[in-house]
Ligand SMILES: NC(=O)C1=CN([C@@H]2O[C@H](COP(=O)(O)OP(=O)(O)OC[C@H]3O[C@@H](n4cnc5c(N)ncnc54)[C@H](OP(=O)(O)O)[C@@H]3O)[C@@H](O)[C@H]2O)C=CC1
Ligand SMILES: CC(=O)C(=O)O
């Protein structure tokens with residue numbers, strides 16, 4: 001039986017699949033393969049030597065113990081507490097599957113812990129508490145406070161969850177947050193804000209029916225009332241029907257608080273003419289008849305998991321005017337608390353908030369709603385199987401893989417915590433905090449942030465040579481959005497504008513200039529310049545005219561060469577070697593330099609420069625020495641003190657082989673040049689990168705593990721960097737082109753917009769201050 005189903009394309013009325021269904025067997029295999037479950041714990045400190053043990057354990061550990069005893073706040077400095085959240089359940093309301101007990105809830109709780117880590121770099125552990133007794137549960141959790149920076153309660157049924165959460169909030173001095181209540185409410189509110197906007201409704205007059213009156217439903221209703229929804233316009237239903245004033249059966253104080261005066265008694269009656277319907281109940285609770293009876297342009301959030309109250313394809317069969325959302329990943333508009341809890345805790349932990357209050361929840365909801373209205377980057381398009389979502393009925397809420405969530409939501413939450421007085425730590429610079437957050441999720445961001453910051457101070461004119469390409473335009477827009485300078489779009493004006501319009505890209509913004517090579521009044525200057533350079537290399541005047549008129553790489557490179565632009569980025573439509581040879585015709589090598597390619601590999605918090613990844617096929621010893629010098633310069637320019645390892649398959653002569661000879665010779669050449677950086681070799685990659693392996697060669701001249709790796713040939717460089725990139729263990733930027741007299745960067749063919757922006761920023765950075 002498939003666990004996932006197809007999705008609904010409302011506009012076409014057709015039903016299409018977002019992604020392949022998974023079978024029950026696949027789901028079981030996923031969980032059992034390799035190490036069973038989805039989580040493991042990894043130490044953050046070395047534990048390899050006796051000294052490590054003395055520091056981490058007895059006697060060293062006594063020192064932080066005494067420090068914490070003297071000042072409890074230092075637990076945030078010496079332990080995991082400040083970044084550690086417990087996901088705690090008793091399994092009484094596992095998704096919409098009901099009360100299946102604590103043990104059965106473990107896969108969901110492990111999953112929530114993994115999502116904390118994956119999306120917001122919050123460390124988390126799942127704890128399943130095997131009791132339905134409220135007091136026992138509270139007593140079990142309340143004493144765990146010292147271990148954690150926050151408590152995420154999950155899948156505990158109503159009404160017990162309300163008592164548990166409110167008592168724990170009183171008893172504990174860290175945020176206690178029942179995700180099914182508040183996480184769900186925040187995401188549903190964000191989706192609702194946008195759906196109301198799209199259907200032209202006013203919050204104060206919209207009529208909403210919520211099926212389900214448990215944890216998620218009560219919290220959703222409370223939050224939207226706090227946001228200004230008229231209480232009289234909200235009708236709650238449960239298994240007994242409408243919750244009306246005076247009802248006695250199946251009631252509790254939380255339901256009573258939302259009881260309304262109404263003659264409707266059944267869900268069916270309540271839904272007639274309603275504008276919005278929330279399902280937080282059970283699979284199949286909405287019938288086609290009920291959906292038919294809703295107002296025009298209804299908003300239907302069928303949020304029960306794993307199966308919604310009604311499927312999008314069932315709705316599509318009977319109406320084509322609905323905005324439809326579910327809690328599932330395989331349909332558009334996933335209204336699911338995964339969009340909230342990782343980021344809300346991130347923000348709360350970072351300001352050491354005592355609690356997560358209404359101001360923080362509303363701020364998170366508004367930030368989510370706002371994000372859905374922005375143009376989306378390639379990463380999001382990729383998560384949508386290449387269909388770039390655009391704000392509208394099929395995209396009212398960001399997708400979980402949106403990399404912008406990590407900076408947008410925690411900042412909003414932290415700011416609201418500070419403003420509402422629950423923060424115990426101040427974040428004075430929220431802009432810097434947002435940059436730090438991006439780096440937590442994306443290691444490349446940490447490396448590029450310094451570059452961005454510098455370019456912002458000295459903005460540049462960067463020519464985007466392939467500006468008729470959609471991803472290049474997006475990159476140019478992002479470049480100007482980040483205030484990195486002026487983006488000169490090179491191409492035919494009409495083509496650029498038509499493509500931009502079709503893709504929904506707004507080019508009418510400060511910092512964007514379009515230059516059409518055919519009608520530019522600089523053409524004659526560029527032809528003169530290039531003819532002067534090429535006339536003795538077999539080029540006739542008309543050849544050069546053709547190059548300038550028809551070839552954007554030549555035009556762009558000449559713009560940079562003649563000072564009309566500071567830097568250039570190209571490469572998305574042509575292979576690297578072709579683009580490089582185009583550029584080399586127009587721009588010289590910088591005196592005293594060599595042109596090489598340097599890739600930056602970021603893995604597990606380490607940044608490593610690898611060269612030459614682009615130019616020299618099989619360098620001789622002299623060229624290897626040149627590459628080492630150039631790569632060391634790049635590392636230093638990027639703020640790293642170079643420790644250069646000249647790599648081979650052998651280490652200091654063992655095993656002996658002629659292939660290492662060139663590398664050994666290159667080391668001697670560097671000895672003769674008296675260079676101003678550390679280098680050594682020949683050595684194998686593990687010796688270069690692993691301190692313990694290096695210790696076996698006490699004569700090695702490097703003062704620590706290498707951060708610049710000079711490869712013996714381009715094939716080893718290319719194979720190594722591409723393998724690292726594909727295996728997912730690291731992120732690779734580049735190759736960056738260095739050694740030219742003017743600043744040019746060449747991306748990989750088909751590069752994503754985010755890669756092009758990084759390359760444009762690096763090109764701007766390298767063009768000097
Ligand atoms: N998309 C998302 O992010 C989230 C979705 N959910 C989903 O919401 C649902 C409820 O979860 P939660 O609030 O935690 O659970 P609770 O057990 O706290 O509440 C369940 C509520 O649903 C009501 N209910 C159950 N079946 C029906 C039905 N057929 N018709 C009307 N009401 C019904 C119950 O009524 P009664 O009070 O009469 O027993 C109860 O009020 C689940 O399906 C869950 O997956 C929850 C959290 C997040
Ligand atoms: C998503 C979630 O938390 C639930 O369905 O319970």
Ligand SMILES: [Mg+2]
Pocket residue numbers: 095154155179180
């Ligand atoms: Mg849940």
